[in-house]
Amino acid sequence: SQQGEEDPQALSIQEGENATMNCSYKTSINNLQWYRQNSGRGLVHLILIRSNEREKHSGRLRVTLDTSKKSSSLLITASRAADTASYFCATDSGTYKYIFGTGTRLKVLA
């Protein structure tokens, strides 16, 4: 069963704007990760946030985690056309079983 659900399912923005996508999950987690998938390719790991962390930054990426609401958000600042991809959250409950959400398709218009 799917653990995570991303919102929105699709997002279209202009280059230079910020993109925010959200992930909700159902059970307790050990960590939450965000991945990017370019069309027809494998997923690439972007950032990992542990369950005892609330916010994490990596370059133009900012991830927040609210374990009380079982939700996370990924913010991409100053988006570029090259950021066009699908973005997925994945949760791990400490059992090495990574469960992915349904994904957000981001389109950045030049």
Place this chain on the structure above:
Amino acid sequence: SQTIHQWPATLVQPVGSPLSLECTVEGTSNPNLYWYRQAAGRGLQLLFYSVGIGQISSEVPQNLSASRPQDRQFILSSKKLLLSDSGFYLCAWSVSTGSFSPLHFGNGTRLTVT
């Protein structure tokens, strides 16, 4: 550095035919290994994962099976393919120690069952 190889990249098979997809990892020992399937425009469904040779956990009851004949080799098989087996199959690995290791994916196999 670690690399993951997955082949073939594309495959067209008739209904009822067998399937064998192979994945190998280089540059690491005793990795956790995973098979995911992605339907068109959808999320990833965990099919199998393995934390060691001979240890395979199945997440979805279906006509697929997985084997791990060697430490860094993971094989996805079927004796008779169904139309519903079409999809994008992704192999991935992670470090086996600790629980804060990201997944590293192969480039996937696009399977079309006709």
